Amino acid sequence: MSEPRPRPLIALAGNPNTGKTTLFNHLTGSRARVGNYPGVTVERRVATMSLGPGQDADLVDIPGTYSIVGRSAEEQIAIRELTGLGGGRRPDLVVLCVDATNLVRNLYLALQLQELGVNLVIALTMMDEARGILPEPHKLGAVLQCSIAPVVARSGEGVPALVELIRDRLATPDADPRWRWTPSRLLRGAMDRVSAAAPSGWPKDDALALWALMSVTETDELHGVPPAVRSAVLIGGPSGEDIDEEVITARYRWLDEHIAPALSGPPERSLTDRVDSVLIHPIFGFVVFLGIMFVVFQSLFAWADPAITLIEDVFGAVGGWVATSLPPGILNDLLVNGVIGGMGSVVVFLPQILLLFFMLGLLEDSGYMARVAYLMDRVMRLMNLNGRAFVPMLSGFACAIPAVMATRTMERQRDRLLTMMVVPLMTCSARLPIYTLMIGALFPPDRLWGVVPVQGLLMVFMYLFSVVMALTAAWVLSRTVLKAPNVALVLELPPYRAPRLRDVLRMMTSRASMFLREAGTVILGFTILLWALLSFPKDVAFTQDYEAQIAAAQTEAQVAELTAAQDGERLRGSYGGRLGHAIEPVIQPLGFDWKIGVGLIGAFAAREVFVSTMGVVYGVGGDVNEESVTLRERMRSELRDDGKPVYTPLVGMSLMAFFALACQCMSTLAVVKRETGGWRWPAFLFVYMTSLAWTVSFVIYQGGRLLGFAG
């Protein structure tokens, strides 16, 4: 019996927009195991690929990159995966996706890999677009001294030959370093110095020394670079700028001399040119852009609604069925309101997540997303972000959960974090019921100057308010907590290509299942915790004997009224109710009493829950919505101990501002935790948003009172 050999590890690398994901899907077929690279919000995808009967390998998808050097933690991923530095396993083979229509630029990365001495196979993708301009692949392979397989990733043409080539190269590896240029004397000296300084465990390798010389700086974010290597780089010698220029120019010189002459012309780009003449046209471009963004927004805001309602109905029906078929008691209540309700509040996000990632997949794979970034960069720069932040921000107006997940389409860690930190300030759809309730209950349905409806104006104002606050928060955060060296925008505008539906669907389902597994469990846990807070203790000392009164009640209406009153009293006596009392001193300066405090605690499950929680608190039943006349009247008649009304327009403004700014949403925190891989950022998000909300509400309420408005 032969000793079981470890499965070969194959890495898939390449520039962005080379069809790498499509090829990954073709090579693996099965579901990928998705994890996170430690410390960065970048996914690591690994899947099994079959090399033949009974012969499997692991294929790891290295995030698309133009180069192996870089000073940020996420740019370091490539060198780690390619060399096994930092504790990983060095791949047995690297498949490099090279876009045949953009050969010289793509082969720049191939030269870097050959200098590193990896066992390399080149998959020449986009062959269908490049026919006629390319030299014969085997001639190209001879020039590059490398195995090349032409493929059309979209149709799968050439993939079996690629797999065969991979198998051959695994059996007879060729990992000799190949250098196409000779370092100058100064650079040679610097490389030798870095190699000499390398401690054991860090290979004494020219390519790695060069990587360090081009990547390590005084302010880099790299992990695991030995201090000796670091100081050898920073000690002096040729300047970093000179090294960069020498190396990059030398590689391109070789490519210009050996590859460019073999090409028989530029690739056909007339389709892309024609499409772009409309899509980035100063007028038509924006018309189309607004149309597409309207579809994206509307799909989240409105089209997802039937599915959301259906999910709520199904979970409601299941809950109702369990409630009636099990004997009443704590277990029944836990199952119905904790577990089933909690699962419902997870699944309810799926329609929006699936729809958004469907749209994102189409936008990204077609090449239009780069144009969105191009068109909107000037606007997003106001937030110290680049144009790629636009779609996540826009999605935030529907719901922060898919919007936070959409930050994955952005390239830099810091941009993703900054976007995640401000997206929850956008007026999401869950805030609307609260605004509707407050505005409807506390502001007159008058018209300003006889024309503009006051209530509608307030709603518009709340939207503007959220945009201004998000802009401000982004401005402040990008100069403080998320201060980072200003990285210039360098955006590739890839040719337009038809998206491949199967890749889009695969990404959708992978995102959705990740949300269910990782964020879903946290949301479920929070829901059960909230349920317990608002349901215990069970033995509340009631002021009246409700059971006897209900038994004696004549009409159904009386029974309902008594039950609602009893529920209200039970909630007011629960731990959540006591917590409301406990936080009253903190929220009193904002104009809120402890009952509103209970509503705020309940609303942590989801903002709109505030409406039904207030219904229960006020004893009008939890079965109310924001249009409920009963609830509005009950709020207007609610009096404080001193006999003044609890709700004045000023309190309404303060409360709306609080809901606009506070992070009253456990699902947002759960999904930020999932995306950032820890509790640090969600904790920060919660603290900063809640402090901001408190401060603004305080200023509104106390300032309003000073100005003479009724408090």
Place this chain on the structure above:
Amino acid sequence: MAEQHQSDEIPLASLATGATALLTRVGGDRAFRRRVMELGLVPGAAVQKRKTAPLGDPIELEVRGCRLSIRRAEAEVVWVKA
């Protein structure tokens, strides 16, 4: 410190739309410089300024058959010889 440059050099930002010129020098901070050079904007490369985005920024370039976009501020430190 003012950068020394030859009199026939102009910043890429000042190049006429649609015109092609030879790149002479890339300035700016090291990360930007390395990034654009690795994308093929090395001295000696032919670069065409294709378009300006509708809001006035960024600008679209073509180099080695590849379309790239950089901001106007950065295009001020990329020098070309017309």
